[in-house]
Amino acid sequence: MKKITFFSVMILMSFLTLSCFDQSKPNYQFFPNMYESVGYSTYQESDAFANGIEAQLPVDGTISRGWVPYDYPDTNEGYELAKKELLSPLEVNDENLSKGKELYNIYCAVCHGSKGDGQGILMKREKFLGIPSYADRDITEGSTYHVLMYGRNLMGSHASQVNAEERWQISQYVISLREKLIK
Amino acid sequence: MSVVRITTLSKSISNLFKSLVSPLALNSFFVLLITLNISAQDVDIAKGKSLYNANCASCHKLNKKLIGPALKGVSAKYDKEWLYAWIKNSAAMIKAGDEQAIAIYEEYNKVAMNAFPQLSNEDIDNILAYTDYVPEPVATSTTVSGAQSSTGEPSLANDIILGLLIVVLLVLVTMLYLVTKTLTSIAEKNGIKIDQPKSEPFSIWKAFIKNQFLIFSSVVLLLLSSAYFAYGYMMQIGVDQGYMPVQPIHYSHKIHSGANQIECQYCHSSARVSKHSGIPSLNVCMNCHENIAEYNGEEDLEKGYTKEFYTNEIKKLYKAVGWNEETQSYTGDTEPVKWVRIHNLPDFVYFNHAQHVSVAGVDCNKCHGPVEEMEILYQYSSLTMGWCIDCHRDSNVKVKDNEYYTKIHEELSKKYGVEELTIAQMGGLECGKCHY
Numbered sequence: 001m002k003k004i005t006f007f008s009v010m011i012l013m014s015f016l017t018l019s020c021f022d023q024s025k026p027n028y029q030f031f032p033n034m035y036e037s038v039g040y041s042t043y044q045e046s047d048a049f050a051n052g053i054e055a056q057l058p059v060d061g062t063i064s065r066g067w068v069p070y071d072y073p074d075t076n077e078g079y080e081l082a083k084k085e086l087l088s089p090l091e092v093n094d095e096n097l098s099k100g101k102e103l104y105n106i107y108c109a110v111c112h113g114s115k116g117d118g119q120g121i122l123m124k125r126e127k128f129l130g131i132p133s134y135a136d137r138d139i140t141e142g143s144t145y146h147v148l149m150y151g152r153n154l155m156g157s158h159a160s161q162v163n164a165e166e167r168w169q170i171s172q173y174v175i176s177l178r179e180k181l182i183k
Numbered sequence: 184m185s186v187v188r189i190t191t192l193s194k195s196i197s198n199l200f201k202s203l204v205s206p207l208a209l210n211s212f213f214v215l216l217i218t219l220n221i222s223a224q225d226v227d228i229a230k231g232k233s234l235y236n237a238n239c240a241s242c243h244k245l246n247k248k249l250i251g252p253a254l255k256g257v258s259a260k261y262d263k264e265w266l267y268a269w270i271k272n273s274a275a276m277i278k279a280g281d282e283q284a285i286a287i288y289e290e291y292n293k294v295a296m297n298a299f300p301q302l303s304n305e306d307i308d309n310i311l312a313y314t315d316y317v318p319e320p321v322a323t324s325t326t327v328s329g330a331q332s333s334t335g336e337p338s339l340a341n342d343i344i345l346g347l348l349i350v351v352l353l354v355l356v357t358m359l360y361l362v363t364k365t366l367t368s369i370a371e372k373n374g375i376k377i378d379q380p381k382s383e384p385f386s387i388w389k390a391f392i393k394n395q396f397l398i399f400s401s402v403v404l405l406l407l408s409s410a411y412f413a414y415g416y417m418m419q420i421g422v423d424q425g426y427m428p429v430q431p432i433h434y435s436h437k438i439h440s441g442a443n444q445i446e447c448q449y450c451h452s453s454a455r456v457s458k459h460s461g462i463p464s465l466n467v468c469m470n471c472h473e474n475i476a477e478y479n480g481e482e483d484l485e486k487g488y489t490k491e492f493y494t495n496e497i498k499k500l501y502k503a504v505g506w507n508e509e510t511q512s513y514t515g516d517t518e519p520v521k522w523v524r525i526h527n528l529p530d531f532v533y534f535n536h537a538q539h540v541s542v543a544g545v546d547c548n549k550c551h552g553p554v555e556e557m558e559i560l561y562q563y564s565s566l567t568m569g570w571c572i573d574c575h576r577d578s579n580v581k582v583k584d585n586e587y588y589t590k591i592h593e594e595l596s597k598k599y600g601v602e603e604l605t606i607a608q609m610g611g612l613e614c615g616k617c618h619y
Contacts, residue, residue, distance in 0.1 A: 023427040023561070030420045035529040042459050045521070053519055076295065106446045118237060121444045128474055130241025136301075153250055154241045156470030161452040 068164060074150040079143060086142030090168045100173030103166055107158055108174075116177035130154060134174060135181040144171040231313030234306055238299060245314060248511060249474070250294060252287075254314040270307050272298040427561035428523040432503075433496045438480060441555040447547050454536040454547075462522050465504045472500060476508060483558070525562050526551075532617055534571075544581055568617075575611040579603040 029035060040046055040054040049056060058064065072078040072086065090096050105114060111131050113119040118136075122128040139147075148167045151157040162170065242250040258266065261283070268276055269284060273296045276284040302310075391397055439445045448454055450463040478493035501508060505516040528534055539545045548554065552563025564570055582592050582604065592604060599608050610616065 023425055024429055026426055026428075027423050028420050032421070032529070034531050037530040039530075041530070043462065051519070106448045107452075110443070110445050110449065122471070123236070125443065126236075127443060127479075128471060129236045130239065132237065132241070136237075151470075154474055156466070156473065158470070160464065160466060161449070 070149055072146060072149075079146055079152070082146035083138075083140050083143035086140075086145060088141045088145070088168045088172060090165070090172060092172060096169045096172055097176060099166070100169035100171075103162060103170050104173050104177075107161060108170070111155075116174065116181055133181060134178040139174070139178065141168070141171040141175050144174050227309050227312045228316050230306075231309035231311070231316075234302070235310050235313050238297075238302070239310065242296065247476075248509075250511070251291060251296060256315060258311045258315055266311065267304055267307055270299055270302060270310075272300060274298060422565050422567055423525075423527075423562050424565045425561055426525055427559055428525065430523055430559070431521050432499050433492075433559075435493075435558050436554050436560055437556055437558045438493075442480060447554070454540045456537055456541070458533075458535045458537065460536050465500065465517075465520065468500055469504055469506065472497060473506070473511075476501075486558075488558070525560060526566065528566060531619055532568075533619055534617070542581070542585070543578075545578075571617065572607075572612060575606040577605065579605055580609055 040048075042054070044054045045052060046054045048054070063069070072082045109120055110122050111120040111128060112134070113123070113131075116134040118131040118133040120128075120131060123131050145167055147155065148158050148162070148170065150159075159167070239254070243252070243254045245253060245255045247253055261269070265281075265283065273284060273288075275298075277288050439450075440447060450467055451460040452463070452467075454460040476494075476497060478490050478497065480493075482489050482493075500506075500520075503518050503520045505514040505518075506512075507514050539550075540547070550564055554560065554563075580592065580603075582588070585592075595604055595608060596602065601608070605611075
């Protein structure tokens with residue numbers, strides 16, 4: 001009799017300890033008084049704002065320090081204008097090119113391929129079709145910057161991922177790739 | 184379709200006549216012709232497909248409206264010559280006042296189609312052959328998927344069988360117990376005494392109690408082992424290693440970063456420059472998913488991850504950003520996705536991604552584990568203080584290309600008399616560096 005109760009208690013215990021180990025729940029914390037400060041953490045839910053999240057857009061009409069407005073509109077005319085007259089403020093040098101290359105391989109190579117021939121991994125796996133080779137498009141540094149800023153047709157804007165200087169560095173590298181392709 | 188084949192064929196026939204010398208036997212000529220017929224058709228479509236993928240697919244899909252109309256069977260809708268002219272330069276036709284052209288242009292909100300002067304009529308024929316092509320239903324595919332689903336079943340069946348076995352075992356045990364109980368009670372009623380051999384275990388037990396050394400050592404053993412388990416239990420309090428919450432959208436790193444090799448920083452783009460890596464905002468997802476509306480990759484039937492399941496998850500993304508697939512436009516009706524945070528240090532610790540990713544050049548995988556193999560993301564490292572300190576003791580500072588610190592690096596190396604500085608020697612163990 002005793003043995004049976006002993007064993008069943010053991011089995012029950014092991015079941016209990018196992019079932020407590022639930023991977024989809026965070027673990028216990030011991031006096032977590034200082035683990036969470038009153039300040040908001042990034043992207044936290046919060047009822048301080050109407051839309052319920054901590055991350056907010058800047059107030060209308062304000063710009064952050066160092067931000068330079070971009071005057072070309074997101075239209076076909078704006079695109080043509082940028083292609084014609086928008087020039088890069090950066091000089092062409094190895095530092096900018098190598099930075100551009102690094103960023104290009106992170107943000108563009110999945111689609112455009114590391115050589116810029118339109119044969120990125122997504123194109124090869126036929127997940128995302130219709131990516132042109134830079135050689136087939138009549139592009140300038142200015143038009144590339146414009147495309148990065150607003151996107152064009154199926155290509156989306158990348159302005160949220162790279163800042164103005166980085167966009168120019170990438171544009172510089174894209175044009176250098178295009179020259180290599182055309183040769 | 185038939186038109187295409189005839190034009191290209193007649194071309195190849197005339198080529199053949201030019202190249203073939205007259206004494207050729209007639210029947211061998213026919214054999215050649217037949218083989219050519221087949222291969223000519225294949226080449227057409229393959230070529231057309233690659234031209235289509237490179238030039239047209241960014242705006243047209245075969246079956247669905249994208250930026251331009253669906254192109255399946257378009258050659259039946261228009262005159263051939265009109266199509267040549269349209270594809271080579273649609274803007275010119277609209278300017279020239281072609282009614283049909285203007286009608287389509289208006290219908291598609293005056294989005295201009297690119298001009299393709301570089302395409303020859305033959306190229307366009309190839310493209311149209313591809314857009315008309317209907318693949319024969321592949322008979323083998325059904326059998327393959329059938330086989331896969333049957334491999335999915337055994338594990339379920341195993342589970343059921345195991346469960347059944349356990350139930351049967353439990354029933355047997357209770358039955359045995361009941362049987363002995365009734366039997367003894369019957370025996371007692373009948374006045375039969377059952378003597379149980381109680382004496383033996385008791386004698387061992389008594390011997391054990393008498394031996395003081397044995398008692399002492401087993402008590403020590405018991406205490407030590409329970410201390411060990413208690414210590415282990417207490418040390419894992421507040422450590423979330425292996426934490427794997429269910430996310431609102433079943434977003435798979437295995438599919439994005441494993442199979443499709445998308446760089447981590449494409450999405451976690453602030454890791455380069457700031458404290459946080461951040462979770463991408465949905466516009467980043469839509470850079471790809473305006474186009475990728477359904478899932479056609481590998482499935483994992485055992486876990487129930489079918490194509491429909493994945494496609495459904497992409498629809499959740501569309502719902503959150505307010506993307507209307509029918510009209511290919513945003514409705515403005517958005518809702519935030521509530522991703523569950525996994526890695527979370529206590530607020531009294533300062534950890535900076537840019538310092539580790541950009542300055543030190545540490546790989547994401549070193550801290551986050553094999554993320555590109557994770558279908559569901561989990562916390563790979565313990566994120567305890569000891570974990571940070573261990574790495575700071577063991578790894579060296581990347582001194583090269585870090586001009587800002589050249590002088591202090593040199594002085595510190597001299598001070599410690601080492602070639603390579605560890606982070607600990609640079610002060611990476613000072614409490615104030617990690618604690619506010």
